[in-house]
Amino acid sequence: xxxxxxxxxxxxxxxxxxxxxxxxxVFGVLDILNLAHAAIFMAAAFIALWLAGTGVTLxxxxxAAIAFAGLLGVLLDRVAFAPLRxxxxxxxxxxxxxxxxxxxxxxxxxxxxxxxxxxxxxxxLAARQFHLGTLTVGALDLVILATxxxxxxxxxxxxRSTALGRNxxxxxxxxxxxxxxxxxxxxxxxLTFFIASALxxxxxxxxxxxxxxxxxxxxxxIELKGLAIIVLGGMGSVTGAVIGAFILGLVETLAVxxxxxxxxxAIAFGVMFVLLxxxxxGLLGKRxxxxx
Amino acid sequence: xxxxxxQHSKLIDEIGINAxxxxxxSLSLRAGSLALAQAAFMGLAAYxxxxxxxxxxxxxxxxxxxxxLAAAAVAAIxxxxxxxxxxxxxxxxxxxxxxxxxxxxxxAPITGGAEGFSNIPNDAGTVAIYAALVATGIAxxxxxxxxxxxxxxxxxxxxxAARGVGIDVAAVRLRTLVAxxxxxxxxxxxxxxxxxxxxxxxxxxxxxEQILVSCVxxxxxxxxxxxxxxxxxxxxxxxxxFLHDYREVSTGAILLGFILFxxxxxxxxxxxxx
Numbered sequence: 001x002x003x004x005x006x007x008x009x010x011x012x013x014x015x016x017x018x019x020x021x022x023x024x025x026v027f028g029v030l031d032i033l034n035l036a037h038a039a040i041f042m043a044a045a046f047i048a049l050w051l052a053g054t055g056v057t058l059x060x061x062x063x064a065a066i067a068f069a070g071l072l073g074v075l076l077d078r079v080a081f082a083p084l085r086x087x088x089x090x091x092x093x094x095x096x097x098x099x100x101x102x103x104x105x106x107x108x109x110x111x112x113x114x115x116x117x118x119x120x121x122x123x124x125l126a127a128r129q130f131h132l133g134t135l136t137v138g139a140l141d142l143v144i145l146a147t148x149x150x151x152x153x154x155x156x157x158x159x160r161s162t163a164l165g166r167n168x169x170x171x172x173x174x175x176x177x178x179x180x181x182x183x184x185x186x187x188x189x190x191l192t193f194f195i196a197s198a199l200x201x202x203x204x205x206x207x208x209x210x211x212x213x214x215x216x217x218x219x220x221x222i223e224l225k226g227l228a229i230i231v232l233g234g235m236g237s238v239t240g241a242v243i244g245a246f247i248l249g250l251v252e253t254l255a256v257x258x259x260x261x262x263x264x265x266a267i268a269f270g271v272m273f274v275l276l277x278x279x280x281x282g283l284l285g286k287r288x289x290x291x292x
Numbered sequence: 293x294x295x296x297x298x299q300h301s302k303l304i305d306e307i308g309i310n311a312x313x314x315x316x317x318s319l320s321l322r323a324g325s326l327a328l329a330q331a332a333f334m335g336l337a338a339y340x341x342x343x344x345x346x347x348x349x350x351x352x353x354x355x356x357x358x359x360x361l362a363a364a365a366v367a368a369i370x371x372x373x374x375x376x377x378x379x380x381x382x383x384x385x386x387x388x389x390x391x392x393x394x395x396x397x398x399x400a401p402i403t404g405g406a407e408g409f410s411n412i413p414n415d416a417g418t419v420a421i422y423a424a425l426v427a428t429g430i431a432x433x434x435x436x437x438x439x440x441x442x443x444x445x446x447x448x449x450x451x452x453a454a455r456g457v458g459i460d461v462a463a464v465r466l467r468t469l470v471a472x473x474x475x476x477x478x479x480x481x482x483x484x485x486x487x488x489x490x491x492x493x494x495x496x497x498x499x500x501e502q503i504l505v506s507c508v509x510x511x512x513x514x515x516x517x518x519x520x521x522x523x524x525x526x527x528x529x530x531x532x533x534f535l536h537d538y539r540e541v542s543t544g545a546i547l548l549g550f551i552l553f554x555x556x557x558x559x560x561x562x563x564x565x566x
Binding site: 031032033079080083084089091092093095096097099100101102103104105106107108110111114115220223224227228231262263265266269270272273276277280 | 326373384388389396498501536
């Protein structure tokens with residue numbers, strides 16, 4: 001029983017991690033909280049669903065939807081954040097403009113697809129299950145876990161070992177110094193948004209597959225949990241977000257077994273609140289961030 | 293005229309309540325702190341006022357007083373842990389507090405849970421709502437002429453400088469949070485009694501976003517702006533019904549438009565011309 005809950009927690013944590021990485025990456029690079037991240041998460045799930053419905057094979061639909069999410073992120077930056085950057089509007093105004101962008105994206109998708117829940121077309125998902133002793137694992141869960149881990153490893157490689165990754169880290173560290181060293185800020189920021197939103201979109205698609213349900217308010221359910229995760233991991237820390245996500249995934253599934261499901265969601269926010277007050281830099285945050 | 297009011301009385305009541313909520317948040321914003329707990333204060337007071345009215349037969353005035361008092365007490369306690377947080381971190385912590393409050397409302401044994409709490413006496417009419425709005429407006433108007441309003445503005449513009457001239461920044465923040473909670477609490481009780489049915493979902497993050505959007509569109513440092521912003525945000529969804537499911541797009545577009553092209557909000561437009 002406990003083993004099964006742990007396995008479920010890991011599957012949940014992997015998707016949480018994909019979502020939270022995008023959140024924390026944008027915060028690390030720009031110091032802004034992008035509340036439209038959850039809207040892109042939802043948008044990508046709908047695009048994958050729509051493509052799968054038109055007969056495109058599932059892997060191709062997923063790839064196309066991930067690319068769509070990345071491009072939507074770049075557009076989001078151009079429209080809602082770049083003008084404010086030029087005006088030096090601080091960190092709170094972009095937070096509000098991201099809410100505006102989120103409302104627009106949500107509105108467009110509600111208009112296109114309606115307010116109801118949708119399921120992937122029959123036959124698109126493998127329903128096979130594996131039994132390992134007492135443990136039951138769906139083939140789909142394994143595919144989701146592998147995809148999530150693969151994307152995370154890919155990101156880790158990009159951030160550590162490529163010129164782009166070096167630029168992103170430099171801009172996150174000190175934007176002015178990075179610009180002085182000749183790094184193209186706008187290009188680096190645009191690529192950061194592409195990566196962050198593509199990962200957020202991938203999370204949306206995978207969650208949509210996992211529950212076989214896609215709806216316009218699916219973003220609202222993960223948006224604030226994502227916040228809790230990046231606070232737990234340390235705002236701006238990618239590794240922290242991954243660790244935070246797996247902790248939350250495990251704690252949530254185990255909490256259902258031990259304390260019942262009613263206060264499950266309160267755990268994330270309770271931890272987040274206490275951490276912000278006691279240790280705002282989170283598990284792995286390096287900077288003292290009280291006065292950001 | 294009378295017919296117009298009769299037809300739209302529900303919308304008119306809603307405008308009054310949303311205006312109160314926007315005024316409540318504008319207090320915190322004026323002190324420069326993005327404390328996003330208004331929806332939680334509103335919900336808390338709504339539940340206290342409604343449970344009191346149903347279980348103990350409180351009238352509207354008693355329910356409003358009790359609800360506002362409860363919201364104020366919770367705000368005063370909340371001010372302690374969040375006192376040192378600023379900026380985005382304050383916003384996140386207060387959003388977290390709001391979620392905890394919402395989950396507590398779902399699970400507490402006396403709230404009726406996620407299905408909601410019903411049979412609340414339907415005794416908060418347009419007169420009561422607008423009396424509360426006018427009273428709040430007058431109080432804020434008087435406050436605007438006082439020294440404390442300057443302390444608030446100083447805290448917003450430059451906290452260290454404000455400290456330097458002897459302003460007790462922590463006390464300013466505490467008072468604005470508590471005062472804002474009282475106004476949000478009044479709005480919450482009125483909301484509950486005007487709708488005679490509430491659910492925890494009425495007081496979640498979407499509500500908080502709506503209040504914030506009203507404030508930003510109105511102009512964050514102006515009471516009149518907050519009221520106008522709330523009015524626009526309440527009427528707009530009704531005015532664009534012809535857009536059907538695309539309705540929300542107009543709200544987002546107006547918010548984004550103001551932030552990008554008129555950062556001072558409605559009040560800013562009007563002040564620029566004056």
